[in-house]
Amino acid sequence: MPDTALDLLHRIFGHTAFRDEQQHIVEHVAGGGDALVLMPTGGGKSLCYQLPALLRDGCGIVVSPLIALMQNQVEALLQLGVRAACLNSTLDADTAMSVERALVAGELDLLYVSPERLLTQRCLNLLDRTKLSLFAIDEAHCVSQWGHDFRPEYRQLTVLHERWPDVPRIALTATADKPTRNEIVERLGLEDARQFVSSFDRPNIRYRIVHKDGGGTRQLLDFIRDHRGASGIVYAFSRKRVDTVADQLQTAGIKALPYHAGMDSDLRAQNQRRFLQEDGVVMVATIAFGMGIDKPDVRFVAHVDLPKSIEGYYQETGRAGRDGGPAEAWLSYGLGDVVSMRQLIQQGEAGDDRKQLELRKLDALLGYCETVQCRRQALLAWFGEPHAGACGNCDNCLEPPSSWDGTQAARKALSCVYRTGQRFGAAHVIDVLRGELTDKVKQHRHDEISTWGIGADLDDRAWRGVFRQIVAAGLLEADVERHGALRLTSASGPVLRGERELRLRSESPKPVRRRRDRGGVDSAGLELSPDALVRFTALREWRSETAREQNVPAYVIFHDATLRAIAEAAPDDLDELARVPGIGSSKLDRYGEAVLERLADVA
Structure with missing residues (x-):
C-alpha cells in the first residue's frame, strides 16, 4: 500500500498529527491542485510542500530567494533521510554537475534553487529532462513590487505554468496584506488556485x-x-x-x-x-x-x-x-527614528508613488507603536x-497605558515651531517651551518670542513624548533641506485653530531596574523539573557537540522542543524514545543510541 500523508508525517518527521490547515493543503497539492498558502512564520509552511513532493512521483522544485534558506532546509531534510539538494552560486562546478545528474536520474526528492538560477536556459532545459512532482514558490510576497522585499525575478516565474502546465504549483508566504495577496495571484497566474489563509496570530x-x-x-x-x-x-x-x-x-x-x-x-x-x-x-x-x-x-x-x-x-x-x-x-x-525614517524615504530615488506608499506604511507603523x-x-x-x-x-x-488631553500642549508645540521659524529640531524647540536659557536660545533671541517658557509645566521627557506623537500623527514633518528641522504640515491647522482635539499617550516613568518574572522567555528549560532540567542541559551539550562535528545548525539535529520532551520522558530504550514527538525513523537510527547513552550518564 502506498504511504499516506499521515504515514510520512510520522515516519519521517516524527509527528502524529497535522496542525491547522496542513493536512488539507498537503492533500490538495498531492492531488495535483495549485495553492496559495498564507501561514505565519513557525506555522509549518515547509511541510505543506515537502510532504506532497514525497507523495507524488518525481522531484519537487522549491524556488527560494536566499542561499542560507536553501542550505539550512537541505541540511535538515538530509538529517531526516530525505534526498534533498540545492543548486546555487556557492557550489563548485563538480558539485553542481553531480546534483544535476542526480536530478535527471530521479535520485532527488526535493531540489532547492534560486529564481535567478531557475530562469537560466540551462536549468530550464534540465527540468525538461526531469520527472517533476511540483513547484513550490517560497517567500511568494517577493513578487509584489509594492511589498517590503521585492525580487524582480519572481515576476518571471509564470514560465513554470506556461512550460509545465500539468505540474502543480504552491506559493507560500508569511507576510502579505490583501493587496499583496492579490498581486501574488495575478503575477503568478494563480487565479484558479485554492487559497489557504491561516491566522496571522502568533500567540506565543x-x-x-x-x-x-x-x-x-x-x-x-x-x-x-x-x-x-x-x-x-x-x-x-x-x-x-x-x-x-x-x-x-x-x-x-x-x-x-x-x-x-x-x-x-x-x-x-x-x-x-x-x-x-x-x-x-x-x-x-x-x-x-x-x-x-x-x-x-x-x-x-x-x-x-x-x-x-x-x-x-x-x-x-x-x-x-x-x-x-x-x-x-x-x-x-524615539522622535529621531521617526524624523530619520521620513528623511530616508523622501530623499530616496524611488518615484513619487512609491514614496507616498512608503510614507503611508510608516504612518501605519507609527500608529501601531503609539x-x-x-x-x-x-x-x-x-x-x-x-x-x-x-x-x-x-x-x-x-500594563494598560493611560492617555491625556494633549490638545493645548500640541498647540503650544506647533506654535513654538512656527515662532522659531520652522528651522530647528525638537530639542531646541523644547528648550524654548520650557524657558531654558541655552546659548542657542540666546544666540537666536528666542527668549524674546511669545512662546518662550509657555511649556514650563511639562518636563523634558513629557515634551519629547508630545513631539514624538504629533510627528507620528503627521502634524509636523522633517524638512529634508534643513537637516531634519521640524515644520508644520497642512494637518496642523485644525489643531492650532482649536477645531481638533488630541488624546496623547501618557509617558511612562523611567522603569526601575528589576528582574523579570521568569515565567516567560528566559530559559530554554522552561517549566522543567530539576531532574528533567539536568537531562535537558546534558542533551543540549550533546547536540552542540554533534552539530559542530557535522558542521550543521544545532536545530537540525533536534529542536529544543524535542529535547525537552526527551528530558521529561526519560526513556530507557529505543522503543520508548521512538514515542517522543519529533523523532522520526531516520533520526532514531542515527542518534537513538547516543541520546540514551547521554541520558544514562546523568541518571
Missing part, C-alpha cells in the same frame, strides 16, 4: 514597545539580561549601528556577534554559523539577516531602531519562537484579521 510572542531613552543602549542591555542564556536577534538600521551595538553588548559580557553586508564575507558566514550551531548567541544585524534562518529556538527579537513597515516588523519579529515556545518582540524608538489598544489586535488588523483584543501577552494588555 509577547509584544513590547518602549520609548527610547537616550540612545537606548541601557534599555537594550536590561532587556537582554532578562533573557540571559537565550538565543536572540537584535535588528539595527545601519551597518555602523550594528557594529556599535554589538561592541556594547560584548563589553557588557553578552555573547553577541555582528552581521551586515559590509563585513568580510567569510566572517559574516562564520558568525551566522555560530548563531545556528551554538546556544545563547545574540546576533546584531541589519534586516538582511533572518529571512533564510529557520532556527526555531530564537527566544527574542529586539529592534533598536524603527523598522520600515508593519509587514517588515511582523516578518522580523516572527523569527522569534518558531518552535511555539514563549518568545518576546521588543522595540525601542496605540493604547491591544498590540495584537492592532497588528492583526493590518492584515485584515479581526481580534477581540485583551490578548494578555502584550505591554498594553499587561
Whole structure:
C-alpha cells in the first residue's frame, strides 16, 4: 500500500498529527491542485510542500530567494533521510554537475534553487529532462513590487505554468496584506488556485514597545539580561549601528556577534554559523539577516531602531519562537527614528508613488507603536484579521497605558515651531517651551518670542513624548533641506485653530531596574523539573557537540522542543524514545543510541 500523508508525517518527521490547515493543503497539492498558502512564520509552511513532493512521483522544485534558506532546509531534510539538494552560486562546478545528474536520474526528492538560477536556459532545459512532482514558490510576497522585499525575478516565474502546465504549483508566504495577496495571484497566474489563509496570530510572542531613552543602549542591555542564556536577534538600521551595538553588548559580557553586508564575507558566514550551531548567541544585524534562518529556538527579537513597515516588523519579529515556545518582540524608538525614517524615504530615488506608499506604511507603523489598544489586535488588523483584543501577552494588555488631553500642549508645540521659524529640531524647540536659557536660545533671541517658557509645566521627557506623537500623527514633518528641522504640515491647522482635539499617550516613568518574572522567555528549560532540567542541559551539550562535528545548525539535529520532551520522558530504550514527538525513523537510527547513552550518564 502506498504511504499516506499521515504515514510520512510520522515516519519521517516524527509527528502524529497535522496542525491547522496542513493536512488539507498537503492533500490538495498531492492531488495535483495549485495553492496559495498564507501561514505565519513557525506555522509549518515547509511541510505543506515537502510532504506532497514525497507523495507524488518525481522531484519537487522549491524556488527560494536566499542561499542560507536553501542550505539550512537541505541540511535538515538530509538529517531526516530525505534526498534533498540545492543548486546555487556557492557550489563548485563538480558539485553542481553531480546534483544535476542526480536530478535527471530521479535520485532527488526535493531540489532547492534560486529564481535567478531557475530562469537560466540551462536549468530550464534540465527540468525538461526531469520527472517533476511540483513547484513550490517560497517567500511568494517577493513578487509584489509594492511589498517590503521585492525580487524582480519572481515576476518571471509564470514560465513554470506556461512550460509545465500539468505540474502543480504552491506559493507560500508569511507576510502579505490583501493587496499583496492579490498581486501574488495575478503575477503568478494563480487565479484558479485554492487559497489557504491561516491566522496571522502568533500567540506565543509577547509584544513590547518602549520609548527610547537616550540612545537606548541601557534599555537594550536590561532587556537582554532578562533573557540571559537565550538565543536572540537584535535588528539595527545601519551597518555602523550594528557594529556599535554589538561592541556594547560584548563589553557588557553578552555573547553577541555582528552581521551586515559590509563585513568580510567569510566572517559574516562564520558568525551566522555560530548563531545556528551554538546556544545563547545574540546576533546584531541589519534586516538582511533572518529571512533564510529557520532556527526555531530564537527566544527574542529586539529592534533598536524603527523598522520600515508593519509587514517588515511582523516578518522580523516572527523569527522569534518558531518552535511555539514563549518568545518576546521588543522595540525601542524615539522622535529621531521617526524624523530619520521620513528623511530616508523622501530623499530616496524611488518615484513619487512609491514614496507616498512608503510614507503611508510608516504612518501605519507609527500608529501601531503609539496605540493604547491591544498590540495584537492592532497588528492583526493590518492584515485584515479581526481580534477581540485583551490578548494578555502584550505591554498594553499587561500594563494598560493611560492617555491625556494633549490638545493645548500640541498647540503650544506647533506654535513654538512656527515662532522659531520652522528651522530647528525638537530639542531646541523644547528648550524654548520650557524657558531654558541655552546659548542657542540666546544666540537666536528666542527668549524674546511669545512662546518662550509657555511649556514650563511639562518636563523634558513629557515634551519629547508630545513631539514624538504629533510627528507620528503627521502634524509636523522633517524638512529634508534643513537637516531634519521640524515644520508644520497642512494637518496642523485644525489643531492650532482649536477645531481638533488630541488624546496623547501618557509617558511612562523611567522603569526601575528589576528582574523579570521568569515565567516567560528566559530559559530554554522552561517549566522543567530539576531532574528533567539536568537531562535537558546534558542533551543540549550533546547536540552542540554533534552539530559542530557535522558542521550543521544545532536545530537540525533536534529542536529544543524535542529535547525537552526527551528530558521529561526519560526513556530507557529505543522503543520508548521512538514515542517522543519529533523523532522520526531516520533520526532514531542515527542518534537513538547516543541520546540514551547521554541520558544514562546523568541518571
